[in-house]
Amino acid sequence: MEAAVACLAEHGWAGSTVAVVAERAGVSRGAAQHHFPTREDLFTGAVEYVAEERSAALRALPVQGRAEVVAALVDLYTGPLFRAALHLWVAASNEPQLRPRVTELEARVGRETHRIAVELLGADESRRGARETVQGLLDMARGLGLANLLTDDTARRARVVAQWAALVEEGLG
Numbered sequence: 001m002e003a004a005v006a007c008l009a010e011h012g013w014a015g016s017t018v019a020v021v022a023e024r025a026g027v028s029r030g031a032a033q034h035h036f037p038t039r040e041d042l043f044t045g046a047v048e049y050v051a052e053e054r055s056a057a058l059r060a061l062p063v064q065g066r067a068e069v070v071a072a073l074v075d076l077y078t079g080p081l082f083r084a085a086l087h088l089w090v091a092a093s094n095e096p097q098l099r100p101r102v103t104e105l106e107a108r109v110g111r112e113t114h115r116i117a118v119e120l121l122g123a124d125e126s127r128r129g130a131r132e133t134v135q136g137l138l139d140m141a142r143g144l145g146l147a148n149l150l151t152d153d154t155a156r157r158a159r160v161v162a163q164w165a166a167l168v169e170e171g172l173g
Contacts, residue, residue, distance in 0.1 A: 004046030008084040013091035018042055044101045047088055050081045051109045058116045066172070067165035069120045070137060074161050076113070077145030086149070113138060123172050133171035140164055 003025035007016040018039055022032040036042035054076055061072055076082065085106070092102035117134050118125060125131045144160060147153045 001046045001049040004042050005050050005081060005084045008043055008046070008087050009080040012087045016043065040098050040101060043088060044105055047081070047085055048105055054081060055112050055116060058120065061120060066121055066169050067162070070165040070168055071161050073117055073137060074141040074144055074157065077141045078148045082145045083149065121168065121172060127173070130172055133168060137164060137168055
């Protein structure tokens with residue numbers, strides 16, 4: 001799974017095949033295809049696996065201040081998983097057989113990430129605007145992840161994250 005995600009992040013959809021992943025993972029192509037009969041099976045499975053790992057890591061975060069939670073959530077969107085997921089999204093936009101699988105996967109991952117963010121931030125979604133504040137944070141984090149794809153955006157991102165942490169604190173009370 002990790003080899004598939006790494007290949008997708010490094011080579012994109014066009015450069016990632018079952019054979020390339022099998023070679024990187026040190027297994028035969030036949031062994032890889034035994035577990036994942038199609039390319040779509042392999043890459044949606046890989047992104048799902050790592051998304052589950054990411055969710056587990058989020059759930060394991062110690063209770064901390066909202067600023068640290070905001071930074072941890074942003075970190076989710078600046079690593080190789082996000083890069084791999086983005087390649088999968090682009091491929092799904094052009095591959096009709098892949099689109100429904102990626103759409104369903106991303107909806108599920110998005111709901112889980114939102115739920116965990118609400119919990120970590122101690123957000124009371126019955127309060128007016130709380131749900132939108134959390135979703136805005138996740139949308140902003142995704143945008144920072146996109147900006148980071150082309151250039152190292154660390155310095156600017158740190159300032160934006162600090163400002164968003166203040167906005168989240170104000171928005172969630």
